[in-house]
Structure formats: C-alpha cells, structure tokens
Amino acid sequence: MFTDKMILRIPGPTPIPPRVQMAMNQPMIGHRSGKFSALFARTAERLKPYFGTTQDVYILAGSGTAALETGVVNTLQPGDEAVILVSGAFGERFAKICERYGVVAHRLEVPWGKAVTPDLLEAFLKEKPQVKAVFATYCETSTGVQNPIPELAKTIRAHSDALFIVDAVSCLGAVACEMDAWGVDIVVTGSQKAFMLPTGLAFLAASERAWKVIEANKSLAFYLDLKAYKKSLADQTTPYTPAVSLIFGLAEVLDMLDEEGLPAIIKRHELMRDMTRAAMRALNVNLMADDAYAAATVTSCDPQGAFDAEALRKVLTKQYNVTIAGGQQHLKGKIFRIGHMGYCEPLDVLQVISAIEMSLHQIGAPVELGAGVKAAQEVLIAHV
C-alpha cells in the first residue's frame, strides 16, 4: 500500500487537486505588497457567484467554526434571543457559540437524520416574535441531511424580522446558493470542503439588512469583528495577516470551479449522491436521510445493528487505504459517512463503493460483490 495514496472520502478535508497544490507552492510574497492586494481583492470578488450574492465576500484566516462564531458575534448581544435549527452536531455548535456570548438560544431540534421543515419553523417562530436571528445548517455534515434553506428563508421572511444566518461549510461550492434571491442574510463556509483547499480559510458574506445590524452592533470580539474586515477590503487588504499560500490556492480553485461551471459542479455532486445512495440500497445498507433532504456532499449510513460500522471502517483503512468517516457524538461507532465532494468524480465514487462492498463481505455482512457498483454504474450511465 502506498502511504501517500490514501483515498480520502470523509466529508472534509477533501483531497487537494495537484494544480492547487502546485499553486500553493508559489514563493512567498509579502501580504502588504501590491501584488498580494490585487490577488486578494480579485479572489474575494470571484467568490461572489458561489454565494449567489452581489455583496462582498470576506476571507478570514480561520476554520469553519471561526466563520460560525463570526456570524454570531457580529449580529447579537448578550441577552438577545435567537432560534437555532438543530438537526445534528453542527446546528448544536451554533447554539453553543450563542450561549458562550450570553445569547438566549431557542433550539428547534429534530432527530438526527431528519431535516428542519418550514412548517416546523413557522410554528416555532410564531411563539418567539422577539428573536433577532435564526441560525441554520445548510448541509448537516454529521447526518448527511441538507436542510431546505430557500423554503426556510421564505418562512422567516414571512413571519419575522430576524436575520437568517446559514452555515454552509460542508456544501458551499457544490450546491446551489442564491443568498440574495432567497433572502438569506449571512452565509458562512470554510476552505476544506467543496473548495478543495486545506483547512484554514473562512468565507462570509452578509446582506444589506445584516450589515445594518452589524454596523449598529458592538462587536463582542476583536479578531472576528467584521467591520474591520469591511474597512480593510475596501483597501484590497485584510486587517490581520492573511494566509497567503491558501489565497494562492484559492485563486487556482476558482479557476477550476469557473472552468467546470457551477451548474455542472452542482450536477456532478447530485450525481455522486445518487450513485452512492443507489449503491447502498443495492447492498441493503440503510440510509439516514430521506431522498428529499439527502446531502449532495456526504452520505450517512446507519447499519442499525446489521453490521459493525467501525469494523467496516477498519477493514477499509487497513486493507484498501480508504478513509470514510464514522459517527459523531451519540452516533459515534454506530454509523458511517461517505464524503463525495470537491475533488471527487463519479469514478472515484465507484472505487469507494467497490471497496465498501468488499469490506462488508469481509466482515461477514451478506452482500453480493459488484451489486453496489452495478447500481451506481446504472445511475451514472443514465446521466452521461
């Protein structure tokens, strides 16, 4: 087994394309140089279509959690109330960040594997007219559920003045996002998922409505104070030292994304989702998310005791050098999650499926070899 050839199929970090890796290897330049300023401003500009916004996109050196926290500390004050849509681990993280800052977090919780639907939200909102913000997770990485953001936005706009703040960390760049058209106020994401970069960059865009709130808001933090980023971006720079090499890489990623085109990228991810789901069904492996809310970037499977998910993952890693994810929190050890986003193509999905079915066979699960691959091939062939 080649130690540098791990087949990385977790829901982020995702594999880095060689041309992006090469771009990041460019010699270092000063982050206050004119050369870097021009690159930075152009690169930030080029992110806008992926957010579906005409607003500026801010690039922070930080992880996805930094992006989530930025969404909280710039819009709320201690004592403010917020609704948090919790459909898994990352919804809960939004709630915890709110509580750290003294925000009253009203959790609208659904069982893991389910989506938050507009009717649930409408009923919940009606009882809380005073909330300042609603936080939602676009793709709940922990369960493979994609929440219906456009419909949720419509519900909020119809029933509340709250800002709608969306964590799109594990899907932006792979799925549709029409922030302006849908009426979403803040969208945040990270670099290490569909943007095919190493971890280390957080991206954020805010609506005009959100900016009014942000400008009037006493920021609860320093490094994550969006007003500083806004002031700097007007000068084509950042308030604090940017991650220069990651920006080199991001520029190359945007070349790749633009070359493929967002509609084709979205279709590719939907196809990989459909292939993965067809394969798991053919192997009688239970899918956590319903078809209507299945994430385009990650598929969660819950064997429900039919076999040991951790044993499967161990065989995959040890014998085939394939890494998929396990469960988080109360699902730790119980489920497995297959990432299919970013630098991943349908043929890569067939490869991971072939490895999963062999591993299932080897741990004694009653699967027919080739059956999952065949089901996925049929989905793929119908698309080409």
Place this chain on the structure above:
Amino acid sequence: MFTDKMILRIPGPTPIPPRVQMAMNQPMIGHRSGKFSALFARTAERLKPYFGTTQDVYILAGSGTAALETGVVNTLQPGDEAVILVSGAFGERFAKICERYGVVAHRLEVPWGKAVTPDLLEAFLKEKPQVKAVFATYCETSTGVQNPIPELAKTIRAHSDALFIVDAVSCLGAVACEMDAWGVDIVVTGSQKAFMLPTGLAFLAASERAWKVIEANKSLAFYLDLKAYKKSLADQTTPYTPAVSLIFGLAEVLDMLDEEGLPAIIKRHELMRDMTRAAMRALNVNLMADDAYAAATVTSCDPQGAFDAEALRKVLTKQYNVTIAGGQQHLKGKIFRIGHMGYCEPLDVLQVISAIEMSLHQIGAPVELGAGVKAAQEVLIAHV
C-alpha cells in the same frame, strides 16, 4: 471532469507519486557538486537488487530506446551476427537498431501475442553458432506478453557463447529479475514504467562476461559508450550532464520500493494482472496472451471484431477521463492495452475496470454492468 485528474492506465509513462513529485521539486544543485556525487553513487547502488546483480548499474539521461541502443553499440561491430527474439514492436526495435549499425539481425519471430519459448530458441540457435548476442524483450509492451527470460537464458548458456541482452523497460521493478543467477548479460530499463518517474532515465547493468566484450569492443557511439560511464561511476559521477531532478525523484522512488519490498511489489503486480484478466474474461473480452506468459504490468485485449477498440478508448477518455493504450503497428485500432504498473493499486484496477465495463455497455457491447468488477473483487478478496 477535472483536467488534472486523468486516470493514466497506459503501459508507461505511469502516474508519478506525489512524494516523488515533491522530491523532484527540490532546488537545483550542481551536478559536479559533492552533494550530487554522493546522492548519485548511492542511488545507482540501490538499483542493484531490482536487477538482481552485484554489478554496477549505470544511469544515463535518455529514454528506453537509448538504453536498448546502448546494449547494441557496446557489444557488437558491423558484420557481427545477432539473434533477435521478436514477439512484438519492441523486439523489432532491437533488430532495427542492430541493422542501423550493420549488424546481421536474425529474427526469431513469433506471432504477436505469443511468447518466444526455449524450444523455439534452441532450434533457432543451433543453426547459428556464430551469433555474438541474443536480444530479448522481457515484457513485450505491445502485446502484454512476458517472455520466459530465465528459461531462455538457460537455453542460450547451454547452446551458445552469445551474450544475452534483455530489454526489461516495461517491467523491471515490478517483476522478478535475477540477472546474475539467471545468467543474463545485460539488462536495460527506463524510468517511466514501474520506476514511477517521468521519462528521461535509462538504467543498464552488465555481467562480467559482458564487460569483457565491452572493454574489447570499439564503441560505435560516443554518448552511449558504456566505458565512459564505467570510468565516471568509479568517481561517483557521470561522463555527461546527468538529469539531476530525476535523480532526486529516483532516490525517493527507491525509498518507496524499499519500504514496500520487492516480494510484495511483485505480488501486487501479479494480483493486478490476475484481477484484470478475471474481469476481462467475465466481460467476454478476449485476452491476447496466454496465462502462462501474461505480463504482470500490462494486459492486452483483442476484441477480434466483437466491438470497436477505438470506440471503447474514446468513450473512456471523453466520458471518464481514463486513458488506456491502443494497439501498435498492424494492431493499431484493433486492440486495447491496460497498464497496471508502478503507482497503481488493486483499487485502481477496480476503478479502471468499472469504467471499461460502462464504456463497453455504452458502445453497445453485450456486457453485464458490475460483472467485471465482481470477478476482479473475488480475485482481490482471495488475496487479502
């Protein structure tokens, strides 16, 4: 489709491992520096086990053909006679090089797809006691045939004083080679096959018997004069400018090969061969080589009119970004060849098979999706 994600499954050049690519990116150093000399000498030394020799291995900046020519011009003179075992395009190349230098080339030809067997060689040699050298191809890349080098060597040693000169370009580093034990006089190979490097390096080792001939021989060439390389290697250097970055890469390749270990490498290639052949049989695709002489590094398939090999290759390239090889010379357009060597693992074989079966389906060949993958999975599972 990602333009930098071509799935390269031709019988060389093969994919470059990332760690080798990184090693080649090291800053340039002078080729007459002590640092380079030490690296070069150590690297040449480390090649010996892959040749199965205690003799020095020479590294030339040049292609595989340069290596073949080196084997000719250092051992023969115009008017000398040689036997060339021709089982495909590369055997014929040896013959052409001989003829360019006025050597009388006696071709022992077998149909493409067949191996040269010891009994054929014995009968042929008996009629030509005067030949100075016998040239053979270890893996005939054009047909996927692996000639029985140890047995052929035994036959030559028993019936002739001729040198035995072997082209191992498309297999050395992936198959057994016991040059000293088998009584092979010269083995030549290139960097871009099982050695996982870009094209550009030729490797050659010669027996003591061969060196006696070489020392007494008036070299017909300058750049390819082995005596110059011998003199230089004694001083840890090369007579002409070496390909420095490729030597950086070769040192890293040798780390990788040594880590896996030659016995495991040989087994991996045999496994990939067996998987590929089982899959093609399950898809009713005709294999060119018999099991006994099937190459470990490349599998040739001859559809014999059942479908259009070029149509298959086009779909593979266009829809799946998978590159396999077509036929050469009179087989151009008629056959296809799947490379499975170097930086290639069993899961990569499953991936290329899944792409081939979908493409066959798409060009209207009567294949059952998943059948080839299943057959290959069964071979793999039996090994793990």
